[in-house]
Amino acid sequence: MDKAAMLTQMLRTKETSAFLGGESPIPVIRGNKYIPLLAGAVQGDNTVDCAVEAALLDEIRSVILIGPEGSGKTTTLQKLALDWAQDKRLQSFSFVFHFNLREFNSLEGTLSLKALLQSSHPSLTAGSAAVVPKRSEEVLFVLDSLDQYRHSLDPSIHALCSDPNQEASVSCLVASLLHRSMLRGAAFIVATKPTCNFEFLSGTRIEVLGFSKPQREIYFTNFFKDANADKALLHMERTLEFYDFCSSPRFCWTVCSIYHLLLDLGAKLPETLSQMFVDILVHLMKTLCLNEASVRALVLALGRMASLCLLDQHSNSTKESMKSIGCPQLLTAVDAFLIVDQDLGSDKCTFSFQSQLMQEFILALAFFLSESTGEGVEHLLKKHQKRAKFLDFFLSGLSEEVQCRPLETLLGKANPDQIKDFRYWLKSSSAEALRGYEKAKHYRCFHLLHQVQNEALVKEIITPSAQVVVYHENLSLLDGVALNYVAMSLHKIPTFSLSSTNICTKMAKILSPTMSLSHILTFSHCTFSTGAIPHLASALSSGVVSELSLSNSHFSDEMLNILSTSLQNSNVSAHPSKSLWGRHGTPHCCCEDLVSLLTSQTSQLCTLVIRYNQIGDDGLRKLCKALYCPRCRLQEIDMEMCNLTAASMEAFAEALCSGQSQLRKVNLTNNKIGDSGVKALSKYLQHSLCKMHSLILFDNELTGTCCSYLKEALESEHFSLLELDLSVNDLGQEGALLLCQGLHQPGCPIEKLFLNRCGLSQSVLKELASLLKKGTLRSLSVGINDVGDQGAKYLWEAVAHPNCLLEELDVEMTGLTDACVVDLCAAIRATKTLKSLEMRNNSLTDVSVPALVQVMQDSDIMQELNLRYNDFSEDVLDMVANGKIQY
Numbered sequence: 001m002d003k004a005a006m007l008t009q010m011l012r013t014k015e016t017s018a019f020l021g022g023e024s025p026i027p028v029i030r031g032n033k034y035i036p037l038l039a040g041a042v043q044g045d046n047t048v049d050c051a052v053e054a055a056l057l058d059e060i061r062s063v064i065l066i067g068p069e070g071s072g073k074t075t076t077l078q079k080l081a082l083d084w085a086q087d088k089r090l091q092s093f094s095f096v097f098h099f100n101l102r103e104f105n106s107l108e109g110t111l112s113l114k115a116l117l118q119s120s121h122p123s124l125t126a127g128s129a130a131v132v133p134k135r136s137e138e139v140l141f142v143l144d145s146l147d148q149y150r151h152s153l154d155p156s157i158h159a160l161c162s163d164p165n166q167e168a169s170v171s172c173l174v175a176s177l178l179h180r181s182m183l184r185g186a187a188f189i190v191a192t193k194p195t196c197n198f199e200f201l202s203g204t205r206i207e208v209l210g211f212s213k214p215q216r217e218i219y220f221t222n223f224f225k226d227a228n229a230d231k232a233l234l235h236m237e238r239t240l241e242f243y244d245f246c247s248s249p250r251f252c253w254t255v256c257s258i259y260h261l262l263l264d265l266g267a268k269l270p271e272t273l274s275q276m277f278v279d280i281l282v283h284l285m286k287t288l289c290l291n292e293a294s295v296r297a298l299v300l301a302l303g304r305m306a307s308l309c310l311l312d313q314h315s316n317s318t319k320e321s322m323k324s325i326g327c328p329q330l331l332t333a334v335d336a337f338l339i340v341d342q343d344l345g346s347d348k349c350t351f352s353f354q355s356q357l358m359q360e361f362i363l364a365l366a367f368f369l370s371e372s373t374g375e376g377v378e379h380l381l382k383k384h385q386k387r388a389k390f391l392d393f394f395l396s397g398l399s400e401e402v403q404c405r406p407l408e409t410l411l412g413k414a415n416p417d418q419i420k421d422f423r424y425w426l427k428s429s430s431a432e433a434l435r436g437y438e439k440a441k442h443y444r445c446f447h448l449l450h451q452v453q454n455e456a457l458v459k460e461i462i463t464p465s466a467q468v469v470v471y472h473e474n475l476s477l478l479d480g481v482a483l484n485y486v487a488m489s490l491h492k493i494p495t496f497s498l499s500s501t502n503i504c505t506k507m508a509k510i511l512s513p514t515m516s517l518s519h520i521l522t523f524s525h526c527t528f529s530t531g532a533i534p535h536l537a538s539a540l541s542s543g544v545v546s547e548l549s550l551s552n553s554h555f556s557d558e559m560l561n562i563l564s565t566s567l568q569n570s571n572v573s574a575h576p577s578k579s580l581w582g583r584h585g586t587p588h589c590c591c592e593d594l595v596s597l598l599t600s601q602t603s604q605l606c607t608l609v610i611r612y613n614q615i616g617d618d619g620l621r622k623l624c625k626a627l628y629c630p631r632c633r634l635q636e637i638d639m640e641m642c643n644l645t646a647a648s649m650e651a652f653a654e655a656l657c658s659g660q661s662q663l664r665k666v667n668l669t670n671n672k673i674g675d676s677g678v679k680a681l682s683k684y685l686q687h688s689l690c691k692m693h694s695l696i697l698f699d700n701e702l703t704g705t706c707c708s709y710l711k712e713a714l715e716s717e718h719f720s721l722l723e724l725d726l727s728v729n730d731l732g733q734e735g736a737l738l739l740c741q742g743l744h745q746p747g748c749p750i751e752k753l754f755l756n757r758c759g760l761s762q763s764v765l766k767e768l769a770s771l772l773k774k775g776t777l778r779s780l781s782v783g784i785n786d787v788g789d790q791g792a793k794y795l796w797e798a799v800a801h802p803n804c805l806l807e808e809l810d811v812e813m814t815g816l817t818d819a820c821v822v823d824l825c826a827a828i829r830a831t832k833t834l835k836s837l838e839m840r841n842n843s844l845t846d847v848s849v850p851a852l853v854q855v856m857q858d859s860d861i862m863q864e865l866n867l868r869y870n871d872f873s874e875d876v877l878d879m880v881a882n883g884k885i886q887y
């Protein structure tokens with residue numbers, strides 16, 4: 001085979017570079033701008049070129065290169081072919097045939113393999129072509145764009161041929177070659193996007209990963225050749241790098257091209273993906289030199305075409321369909337936006353978008369420009385949901401006037417009705433998402449708000465009550481960016497709890513501002529990289545963070561060291577309380593380390609959070625040693641689900657009674673201390689040195705028996721608890737009534753009492769109501785007790801009583817119906833203190849809504865009423881949409 005002729009032919013190929021399509025492969029390679037790409041799923045050498053070369057030495061001699069749009073497959077194939085022609089690589093092959101399978105779509109009729117080969121290499125003489133089948137081991141086929149190939153490779157539907165001289169359809173020839181009925185020994189490299197179904201293809205699969213950070217750095221340096229390279233790279237890192245498509249060399253080309261242009265003009269670089277596409281479109285449209293009406297008509301036509309292409313699996317459109325779209329300007333836009341494939345031997349051609357992102361952006365823009373309001377945004381999104389990934393992102397970005405201004409000067413104003421339609425959808429779909437518990441939906445809402453870039457809108461949508469249900473779990477970098485934007489717009493995040501997330505350096509950097517804004521930081525089941533720790537440490541020194549929990553998270557002792565040093569070096573007065581982490585599965589032996597930490601000269605630790613660690617009774621017994629030490633400053637200990645039983649409570653109570661302990665708050669949620677555990681603790685509660693303010697015994701297998709011990713403690717003059725949580729224990733009526741007797745003790749300090757799911761009866765509520773009238777309780781929870789309207793009636797009366805000081809009341813799932821609403825409203829009108837009422841999961845219906853809405857509107861004191869999961873119909877949703885009511 002004449003390598004020189006092939007080389008000349010390849011180098012002569014007329015290819016043009018396009019803003020969205022990328023710089024053509026040949027100039028990239030010839031201009032020494034080719035950067036070896038990373039390959040996935042291969043061992044050893046991880047560049048694609050080397051991996052392909054190595055795989056071709058395998059017995060199968062067939063390689064499938066798989067990579068997304070613009071990841072560099074075509075360029076790699078061209079480079080391999082050029083290297084072969086220049087004697088640099090693949091020299092075991094004497095014949096290399098390079099085809100783009102897309103071009104075969106339009107080949108009609110039949111032809112022989114020889115003719116097909118000659119069509120690819122006009123310089124191939126008939127004599128050489130005849131030799132090829134005889135030396136099939138020396139033949140390499142390089143086949144590009146399998147994803148665009150319309151014919152099937154299913155061997156069962158073709159009459160596979162073996163004779164190279166036999167005439168057959170091109171689809172049959174391709175199938176015969178790939179299934180090796182013809183030129184059995186030939187080798188293949190086939191490139192395809194991952195979207196393609198390549199079930200009939202066997203071979204070594206090599207994933208084309210494109211550019212990672214080091215390659216991007218080289219690319220930017222080559223592109224800019226000056227100090228702007230760093231500037232551009234840093235900007236991309238901050239605003240785009242968390243999108244998967246940043247590894248695409250083609251996308252990098254587009255980013256560099258637009259940044260270069262903007263930097264030259266002294267303009268601001270775009271902050272979001274939407275803004276970048278606004279800038280790109282403005283530039284492309286300007287190069288077309290059309291007037292406003294024509295640009296508008298062009299965008300609308302491209303929008304229609306974008307929709308057609310997204311709906312059609314092959315993502316392209318024929319000249320006929322372009323005509324039917326009816327826009328003469330479209331043909332002028334061809335090079336800027338579209339790829340045209342001229343069918344061989346006919347004047348038919350197919351069009352597809354050069355960039356899927358631009359295709360979706362244009363679809364979004366056309367929606368806002370469209371005059372007809374027939375197709376609402378919901379319909380648009382639903383229609384394209386299978387293939388459009390960023391349509392809602394672009395719609396969000398484009399819905400904000402400030403961001404669209406550069407486009408307005410080119411193509412006029414958007415249709416205000418469409419903008420209104422979108423904003424309505426954004427608010428209502430976000431509210432719905434935030435009412436539910438699906439993390440993906442919460443985060444979709446954050447992503448859209450990030451694109452909109454409007455702080456006021458964030459505040460309107462992410463209300464404090466909406467934040468409560470948002471669960472931060474398993475975050476990607478992209479999620480981290482959106483979350484950080486939302487947190488910065490809200491200016492505060494009182495508690496930030498993150499779980500099951502890989503906190504690499506980049507993630508920690510992205511979330512650092514959010515962490516610095518949070519008072520309480522909780523990480524559970526997270527993995528920290530060493531590089532992440534300085535970001536965490538710097539957030540801790542912000543002065544706001546007062547509590548840190550790292551339970552079930554993985555990090556090395558070295559990282560622990562950095563953290564604890566940073567805690568110790570921080571300004572203590574600015575950090576009145578500092579918490580410590582729990583380690584995944586901390587065995588009880590680790591409790592000895594904790595003791596030395598808590599009792600060290602420098603220990604500042606006030607809060608110890610070791611929830612979900614299996615320290616068990618032995619662990620707690622060891623930990624108790626710290627409580628005897630005057631240096632131990634521990635004020636709060638969270639031992640939720642630590643596998644504790646009554647066996648360790650005696651030692652714990654004894655340590656507390658020693659007089660050295662500063663402990664104020666103890667959380668024993670989800671342990672099994674049982675009634676005898678309470679008996680041991682209540683000894684301490686009656687002790688003259690008792691300093692405890694809060695005791696949480698949620699779900700601890702307690703029965704009514706424990707109430708007699710607690711009653712005794714309550715009646716003691718030393719009892720100091722302000723908060724007691726006995727929820728999810730079977731106290732029953734008898735036990736709870738005993739407890740109430742204790743609570744009636746004059747001077748009883750309890751202000752917050754939690755008795756959810758304790759088997760309370762109406763008589764107990766009557767007792768609690770009389771307690772309320774004494775004015776000691778500020779917060780009472782009696783949710784998930786079957787007391788009904790009758791039981792609650794005692795509470796409403798009490799709330800209305802002039803001595804009652806209750807601020808928060810929780811009657812979730814207590815069997816309330818519309819019948820309670822008159823008394824409830826009267827209570828709200830009368831109260832001078834009640835701010836929050838939790839009434840989820842009851843059976844109120846639409847008839848109660850007007851009265852509840854009215855009373856909430858009238859009340860200056862009530863701040864929130866939670867009516868979620870009652871029996872309301874959709875009809876009243878608008879009416880309930882009152883800032884203070886959650887529904």
Ligand SMILES: Nc1ncnc2c1ncn2[C@@H]1O[C@H](COP(=O)(O)OP(=O)(O)OP(=O)(O)O)[C@@H](O)[C@H]1O
Pocket residue numbers: 021022023024025028033034035036037067068069070071072073074075076193248249250251253
């Ligand atoms: N290794 C590389 N070094 C430098 N630039 C590259 C490299 N690979 C690709 N590029 C640039 O990215 C552009 C797009 O690459 P290419 O066309 O090879 O991607 P592709 O995976 O074949 O895309 P598609 O599947 O969409 O056809 C190229 O035109 C070139 O400008």
